Structure formats: C-alpha cells, structure tokens
Amino acid sequence: MLQPFANEALTDFTNPENRKLMEEALANVEDQFGREYPMLIGGRDATSEAKITSYNPAKREEVVGIAQRGTREDAEAALDAAWKAFEGWRWTRPEERAACLVTLAAKMREHKFELSSWMVYEVGKNWIEADADMAEAIDFCEFYAREAIRYGAVRPMHPWPGETNELAYIPLGAGAAIPPWNFPAAILVGLAVGPVAAGNTIVVKPASDSPIIAAKVMELVKESGFPDGVINFVTGSGSDVGEALVESPRTRFINFTGSREVGLSIVEKAAKRREGQRWIKRVAAEMGGKDATIVDSEADVDAAAEGVAIAAFGFQGQKCSACSRAIVDAKVYDAFLEKLIARTKQIKVGSTREQSNWMGPVINEGAFKKISAYIETGSKEGNLVVGGEASREEGYFIQPTIIEGVGMKAKIAQEEIFGPVLTVIKARDFDHAIEIFNGTEYGLTGGIFTRNAEKIERATRECHAGNFYINRKITGALVGVQPFGGYNMSGTCAKAGGSDYLLLFLQAKSICQKI
Ligand code: NAP
Numbered sequence: 001m002l003q004p005f006a007n008e009a010l011t012d013f014t015n016p017e018n019r020k021l022m023e024e025a026l027a028n029v030e031d032q033f034g035r036e037y038p039m040l041i042g043g044r045d046a047t048s049e050a051k052i053t054s055y056n057p058a059k060r061e062e063v064v065g066i067a068q069r070g071t072r073e074d075a076e077a078a079l080d081a082a083w084k085a086f087e088g089w090r091w092t093r094p095e096e097r098a099a100c101l102v103t104l105a106a107k108m109r110e111h112k113f114e115l116s117s118w119m120v121y122e123v124g125k126n127w128i129e130a131d132a133d134m135a136e137a138i139d140f141c142e143f144y145a146r147e148a149i150r151y152g153a154v155r156p157m158h159p160w161p162g163e164t165n166e167l168a169y170i171p172l173g174a175g176a177a178i179p180p181w182n183f184p185a186a187i188l189v190g191l192a193v194g195p196v197a198a199g200n201t202i203v204v205k206p207a208s209d210s211p212i213i214a215a216k217v218m219e220l221v222k223e224s225g226f227p228d229g230v231i232n233f234v235t236g237s238g239s240d241v242g243e244a245l246v247e248s249p250r251t252r253f254i255n256f257t258g259s260r261e262v263g264l265s266i267v268e269k270a271a272k273r274r275e276g277q278r279w280i281k282r283v284a285a286e287m288g289g290k291d292a293t294i295v296d297s298e299a300d301v302d303a304a305a306e307g308v309a310i311a312a313f314g315f316q317g318q319k320c321s322a323c324s325r326a327i328v329d330a331k332v333y334d335a336f337l338e339k340l341i342a343r344t345k346q347i348k349v350g351s352t353r354e355q356s357n358w359m360g361p362v363i364n365e366g367a368f369k370k371i372s373a374y375i376e377t378g379s380k381e382g383n384l385v386v387g388g389e390a391s392r393e394e395g396y397f398i399q400p401t402i403i404e405g406v407g408m409k410a411k412i413a414q415e416e417i418f419g420p421v422l423t424v425i426k427a428r429d430f431d432h433a434i435e436i437f438n439g440t441e442y443g444l445t446g447g448i449f450t451r452n453a454e455k456i457e458r459a460t461r462e463c464h465a466g467n468f469y470i471n472r473k474i475t476g477a478l479v480g481v482q483p484f485g486g487y488n489m490s491g492t493c494a495k496a497g498g499s500d501y502l503l504l505f506l507q508a509k510s511i512c513q514k515i
Pocket residue numbers: 178179180181182183187205206207208209236237238239241242243246257258259260262263265266286287288289319320321416418444484485486490491
C-alpha cells in the first residue's frame with residue numbers, strides 16, 4: 001500500500017550542509033562534461049551517426065555533453081518497441097506499474113543534487129529553480145502512480161434489473177511524449193510517466209537544447225523496473241524525429257508541451273489520417289502564454305512588486321507561466337512602478353554555477369536574438385525603465401527588463417517573448433484591467449493583487465486563465481495542488497498534476513453481463 005501523496009520538500013539552500021552537497025554535485029558533474037549518451041530503444045542503447053552537441057548557455061563554448069541525432073528510422077524502431085511492450089504492459093496490474101513510477105521517484109530523489117546540477121549547466125537554472133524542477137518530476141511520478149491505481153478500479157454503474165454493469169478504463173497504446181527544454185526534467189518526466197502509469201507505452205523525444213539532463217533521467221528509468229520498450233528515448237530534431245512520431249500511422253497519442261507554433265502544427269498533422277491508421281490520434285498540446293498580474297488600486301503594493309518581479313524574471317522569464325504583463329491601476333501606477341524598479345535592480349545576473357546569481361543566461365543564440373529584438377521593438381512601443389542591456393560575450397545574458405507605458409494592443413503586450421522582459425500597462429480602473437487581462441489569445445496563468453473581496457470574486461470569475469492566483473506570484477504550480485494547463489491558444493488544458501490527467505490517455509469500456 002502506498003502512503004497518501006505528499007509533495008516533495010524543496011531543498012533549503014540556506015542550510016550549509018545542503019550548500020556543500022550542491023557544490024560537490026556541481027563539481028562532480030563538471031568532471032563528466034563532454035561524455036556521449038545513447039538513445040534507449042526497446043531496452044537497448046542505440047546510437048546514430050550524427051550527434052547533437054549540448055552547450056552551456058552561460059559559457060557558450062563549453063560542451064555539457066553529446067547526444068545522438070536520431071533519425072526517422074530510429075523513431076519507427078522505437079514505436080515498434082513500444083507496441084511490442086504494450087502487449088505486456090497493458091495487462092500489468094496498476095499496482096505493479098505504480099511501483100515502477102515510485103521507484104523512479106526514489107532514484108531521482110537519491111540523485112537530486114546531481115540532476116539539479118545538470119540543469120544548472122545545461123539550461124542555466126539557478127539552484128532553487130533546478131531543485132524545484134526535480135521536486136516536480138518526483139511529484140509527477142508519485143502522483144500519477146496513485147492515480148493509476150485509482151483508475152484501475154472497476155466502477156460499478158447504476159443498477160439495472162437482470163444485469164451487472166461495470167465501467168473499466170483501458171489504455172490507448174503506444175504514443176509520443178514531446179517536451180520543451182524549459183522544465184527539462186519535470187515536464188519530460190510528467191509527459192512520459194502519466195500515459196505510462198495508465199498502461200500505455202511511450203517514445204520520448206526531448207528538446208534539442210536539453211538532451212543531457214533527459215539522458216541522465218533515462219539512466220534512472222532503466223534501473224526502475226519498467227519492462228524493455230515501455231519507455232523509449234530517441235534524441236533528435238523536432239523536424240525529423242518529432243515529425244516522424246507525430247505523422248506515423250502507428251502513433252496512438254501525442255503528449256506535447258511547447259510553443260504555440262509547434263503545438264498547432266502537431267494538432268494539424270495529427271488530424272490527418274495516414275495509410276493504415278486505425279484510430280483518431282489523441283493530442284494533448286500545452287502551449288505558450290502571455291500571462292498577466294493585475295495590480296489593483298487596493299493592492300498591497302510592496303507584495304505586488306515582489307510577486308510580479310519573481311514571476312517575471314524567475315528562470316529569466318522562460319516559463320510558460322511567467323508574468324509578462326503587469327496591468328496596473330492608474331491610482332497606484334507610479335508607486336508600484338517605483339517599487340518594482342527598485343526590486344528588479346537587486347537581481348543579480350550571471351552564471352548560475354554561483355549560488356549568488358539569481359538570474360542566469362537565456363537558453364541559446366536564437367532566443368538571445370529574438371528577445372533582444374523584442375526589447376528593441378518594445379522600446380519604441382513604451383519606455384524602457386530598467387535593463388535592456390544584453391551581452392553574448394561569454395554566455396547569453398540579458399538583464400531583467402521593464403518597459404512601461406505600453407498599450408494593450410502593442411506587440412510586446414500580445415506576443416509571448418519567453419525572456420526577462422516585463423510589459424507594464426496602465427489601466428483606467430478595475431473593469432479596464434480585466435478587459436486588458438483578457439485581451440490576448442492566450443489564457444494560461446494570471447493573478448490579481450487586491451485587498452478588496454468583491455474584486456477578488458469578480459476577477460476570479462472573469463479573468464480567463466487556467467491557473468489563477470490571488471495575492472501571490474503566478475508561477476510555481478504544485479502537482480496535485482494546482483493542476484496546470486490553460487485555455488485558448490495556451491493549449492488543450494491537460495491539467496498536468498490533476499486528477500483528470502490520466503483520463504487523457506485512457507478509454508472507457510462498458511461491460512454488461514446478463515444474470
Ligand atoms: P518548441 O520549440 O515548441 O519545442 C517543444 C518540443 O517540440 C521540442 O522537443 C522540439 O524539438 C519539438 N518540436 C519542434 N518542432 C517539431 C515538429 N515539427 N514536430 C514535432 N515536434 C517538434 O518549444 P520550446 O522552445 O522547447 O519551449 C518553449 C515553449 O513551451 C514556450 O512557448 C512555452 O510557453 C511553452 N511551454 C508551455 C508549457 C505549458 O504547460 N503550457 C510549459 C512549458 C513550456 P527540438 O527541440 O528538437 O526542436
């Protein structure tokens with residue numbers, strides 16, 4: 001019997017013992033730089049001719065590791081292995097499946113500092129963000145393990161004379177998990193083990209910016225008791241391996257998290273029936289956001305400045321949940337902006353190898369250029385009041401940037417920037433603030449700072465966002481506590497870490513017996 005679910009505790013880095021463990025892990029991981037990692041297909045290591053080199057975004061020339069650049073053939077081989085494994089895994093008792101997930105959680109817990117260190121180097125997370133990413137990965141395993149058991153129970157139906165009636169949930173088959181690089185452990189693990197807990201098998205294709213942390217997680221997957229072929233791992237580009245998985249007539253479902261552009265292309269391609277395809281592919285596509293925090297005239301302005309700054313600039317603003325718009329009532333606009341600027345100026349930017357640097361680099365050259373271009377555009381659309389400086393000399397560093405006095409229809413008020421750039425918009429009053437809040441095509445996270453109970457009620461009802469927060473930061477959703485996923489162009493509202501999640505990868509069977 002499993003104990004009730006409890007969220008993994010975050011590491012307290014003010015404790016010198018934990019700091020020491022993290023320093024040791026960082027040094028140990030650094031010693032392993034430049035190694036090559038295989039793919040995993042049907043329980044066997046696999047390599048390809050071409051390779052992917054993963055660099056440290058804080059030190060552009062530093063090679064973190066080498067991954068395989070898999071091909072369409074590798075994707076097909078992995079689907080073969082996944083279907084083969086499905087024949088056994090689909091009939092494996094939910095308790096046994098759950099045990100594999102719990103084992104994986106335990107192994108990740110045991111190697112937490114090491115895995116966090118890989119994230120520090122490969123994607124530039126600070127210690128706290130990397131640790132939270134690991135905690136979430138562990139939570140997904142623990143939570144979905146229990147969910148698998150819950151869904152495994154046959155449900156009695158409304159009684160009918162002369163018959164027994166039941167409803168059972170059965171898995172779909174072999175599918176693909178296609179995660180982004182920004183939560184390279186948590187989202188990768190969640191997208192893979194959710195469906196697998198439900199009795200499906202999977203081919204995981206990690207993002208090309210974070211294949212090494214993915215490979216490190218896979219080393220633990222191999223030791224966790226999953227039968228060969230239940231979880232397969234194929235590294236390679238989105239346009240090769242990713243598309244092959246999306247288009248194959250043998251792919252039963254696609255579990256995707258990433259950009260709106262790629263998400264929409266997947267939805268479109270998956271909808272087309274291919275030669276030999278016997279089902280309608282299921283697609284869960286979680287995409288971007290243009291998330292906002294309303295700072296009302298009756299807000300605690302200090303708390304609002306703190307909450308907005310953390311949500312805007314945490315992990316360099318590269319979270320789908322990041323606060324990229326602050327919508328501020330005219331009555332507190334100047335007071336709030338002054339506090340926000342002061343708070344933002346305290347943020348230290350640099351390599352997150354050092355604990356003291358709260359903000360690290362952005363992920364790569366492409367992101368650096370794209371964000372820089374938004375800063376240039378934004379400086380014309382509003383007034384740049386903090387930041388704006390960017391340097392790619394050593395790594396891709398961009399200072400936390402605030403652009404104020406921006407109209408709600410401006411480019412930087414509408415498009416996802418995915419970097420440390422906050423747009424501040426002035427609202428005439430509360431109604432106007434809500435109108436601005438809902439004035440984008442996204443609907444992922446959002447929140448309000450106010451002391452007024454009526455406004456809290458109205459904002460909760462009227463602000464169209466999948467995750468809504470009152471008087472706190474809008475990032476950091478916890479598994480089981482704040483199921484995650486948004487509306488409109490933010491995706492299919494999968495609600496990761498929620499009790500409806502496994503249903504996305506299950507189908508129900510009604511069983512009626514005459515007595
Ligand atoms: P991305 O460019 O869309 O990539 C996501 C994944 O899709 C990667 O593994 C990528 O592989 C793959 N891919 C790319 N092109 C593909 C294709 N044609 N067919 C199949 N797969 C393809 O997103 P990202 O830059 O990694 O992540 C940032 C985005 O994710 C942001 O928009 C952010 O808001 C969003 N996000 C959303 C959530 C949420 O829960 N809603 C959570 C986190 C992030 P390659 O890396 O090889 O290109």
